[in-house]
Amino acid sequence: MNRMVGLGICVSGMVCGLPALLAQTGGDWRTPAEVADYRTTPDYAETMAYLDRVVAESAGQVKVEEFGRTGEGRPLRVVIASKDGVFDPAKIHASGRVILLVQNSIHAGEMDGKDACLALLRDIVITKSRAALLDHAVLVFIPVYNIDGHERRSPYNRINQNGPEVIGWRGNGTNLNLNRDYMKADAPEARALLKLLHRWMPDFFVDDHVTDGADYQYDVTFAIDAGPDVAPGTAQWIRESVTPELERQVDAAGHVASPSTINLRDDTDPAQGLAFSDNPPRFSTGQMILENRPGMLVELHMLKEYKSRVTGNYELLRALLEVMNRDAAKLIALNARADAEAAQLGAHPLGNGKFPLRLEWNGETTPFLFRGYKYTRELSAVSGSMWVKYSHEPWNRTLPMATGVKVALSTTPPAGYVIPQAWTRVIDVLAAHDVRMERLTGDWTRTVERYRCSGMEWQGPPFEGRHPMFAGEGAGAEPGKFGQCSLTTEQVTYLAGSVVVALNQRLSKVAIHWLEPEAPDSAMRWGFFDSIFEQKEYGEGYVMERVAREMMEKDPALKAEFERRVMSDARFAASPEARLAFFYERSPYFQENRVGVYPVGRLLSLDGVPMK
Numbered sequence: 001m002n003r004m005v006g007l008g009i010c011v012s013g014m015v016c017g018l019p020a021l022l023a024q025t026g027g028d029w030r031t032p033a034e035v036a037d038y039r040t041t042p043d044y045a046e047t048m049a050y051l052d053r054v055v056a057e058s059a060g061q062v063k064v065e066e067f068g069r070t071g072e073g074r075p076l077r078v079v080i081a082s083k084d085g086v087f088d089p090a091k092i093h094a095s096g097r098v099i100l101l102v103q104n105s106i107h108a109g110e111m112d113g114k115d116a117c118l119a120l121l122r123d124i125v126i127t128k129s130r131a132a133l134l135d136h137a138v139l140v141f142i143p144v145y146n147i148d149g150h151e152r153r154s155p156y157n158r159i160n161q162n163g164p165e166v167i168g169w170r171g172n173g174t175n176l177n178l179n180r181d182y183m184k185a186d187a188p189e190a191r192a193l194l195k196l197l198h199r200w201m202p203d204f205f206v207d208d209h210v211t212d213g214a215d216y217q218y219d220v221t222f223a224i225d226a227g228p229d230v231a232p233g234t235a236q237w238i239r240e241s242v243t244p245e246l247e248r249q250v251d252a253a254g255h256v257a258s259p260s261t262i263n264l265r266d267d268t269d270p271a272q273g274l275a276f277s278d279n280p281p282r283f284s285t286g287q288m289i290l291e292n293r294p295g296m297l298v299e300l301h302m303l304k305e306y307k308s309r310v311t312g313n314y315e316l317l318r319a320l321l322e323v324m325n326r327d328a329a330k331l332i333a334l335n336a337r338a339d340a341e342a343a344q345l346g347a348h349p350l351g352n353g354k355f356p357l358r359l360e361w362n363g364e365t366t367p368f369l370f371r372g373y374k375y376t377r378e379l380s381a382v383s384g385s386m387w388v389k390y391s392h393e394p395w396n397r398t399l400p401m402a403t404g405v406k407v408a409l410s411t412t413p414p415a416g417y418v419i420p421q422a423w424t425r426v427i428d429v430l431a432a433h434d435v436r437m438e439r440l441t442g443d444w445t446r447t448v449e450r451y452r453c454s455g456m457e458w459q460g461p462p463f464e465g466r467h468p469m470f471a472g473e474g475a476g477a478e479p480g481k482f483g484q485c486s487l488t489t490e491q492v493t494y495l496a497g498s499v500v501v502a503l504n505q506r507l508s509k510v511a512i513h514w515l516e517p518e519a520p521d522s523a524m525r526w527g528f529f530d531s532i533f534e535q536k537e538y539g540e541g542y543v544m545e546r547v548a549r550e551m552m553e554k555d556p557a558l559k560a561e562f563e564r565r566v567m568s569d570a571r572f573a574a575s576p577e578a579r580l581a582f583f584y585e586r587s588p589y590f591q592e593n594r595v596g597v598y599p600v601g602r603l604l605s606l607d608g609v610p611m612k
């Protein structure tokens, strides 16, 4: 419709063709999505225009701040609602109020949280029906995190999702998934987010999404980590006080909530039950585990109507703020304790001993009343595999949920790490995470622990712009694989300027996850150390012929080993390069190449380290 014509025939309060424009004037405080009856979601400019109106009418209770720029140069903005107009994080922490940070639209086609936050903010500071939510809490939210993806609007961005009409795209301006970028922080958005996080030091973090996956009755699903990698006191509070209360309140508000996100063990057969999923720090809420803060993953169900999803998201955030108000003092104490425990991790052997790097299902299940839909399965001529067809008839069934967890990979934290300063990109990521680092003031020789690694396999197709040593999502052929790293104790000289990362700090877990090579999102796995696996000097064949003969003459056992290998390994026997390499790899020249020697040292103690 032509806008001028529409304006000419509309009067205030009347339903007409241009409700979005009406909402921008006078006392109509409906959000843009509400005005459109949830058929549409506002673009970034409309979103910020609504927020500017709220700021102007909020009597100083709301502020919008810029916290960086996207890759395409758009200003990243955060909204703060504080009852007394105090917007200084330190003063808010000192006042004993808790801070909730909500991140919306990291996947910008999943913008339910943005529209929910606009409504919640309006009800807190304009209509004041929810004003009490700021009594002991401050609401900080990012309306749109992945703005470049959000503005790449199309009706065809998410084939699974039931509206709104035009939505954003999953990746950022360089097609990176920001919710795989928390640890490696490749994107400018991720780096700005980490700065924002540490500026505000929220007491609780929420990341709002919309599901992919199965069909079922729940419109609101959420998960808050409370496993063995979460501080025990915090985990207990989440399990006993937070999760059940959120489920109860969201259900009471007329929604169907699941206190766990739904991952089927078999995508074509819900009756097989629910799977376990680990939460490594490439994800926002996985990162929050390393930040010693509770983090909630919210997944609204993709096939529910947009109104149901936005209002469900609203009720979940509202209920969480109620719990945070109720338990403010307790939450502050739990977070302080989690920080203190993290700063003890390097106090080996007084620390926790074994620090979990990766969790796995241990085979135990718990009965879970699954509110699904009746479905049928048949062999499909299209896909050649099983086709699941959902009805919308409720199917309530108690199913096994994979809840038992074991620590599949752990490490004994050292007192600290030392990184040769040439590894600038590795150090740069730690700096982006605000990990505290010192520099060696002079060349320094010390016995340290170092890993020697071999057998790595890199993924063929890219995953998040890299070729990691793990199997990325949907990557198809040639998944990457971690070989093995074994720890040796040796004397190493580190040059002046090398970086020392002591673990007696709040962010010790970030350093451990980045620098322990086998950790799921380590610098090693993401490819930041790939060059250590490259052989840089080689022996010419005619030179190696002479060396090989000399080595066999000096060492009959080596000669016997070589001959056994030739007899038993046909591929080896057929390769002149492999046969000569056998000798090169056993010569001092190869050792000097240091192939696979991980350059980061594990410090057994911080005593006497010359650093500042």
Ligand SMILES: [Zn+2]
Pocket: 107, 110, 209, 210
């Ligand atoms: Zn998502």
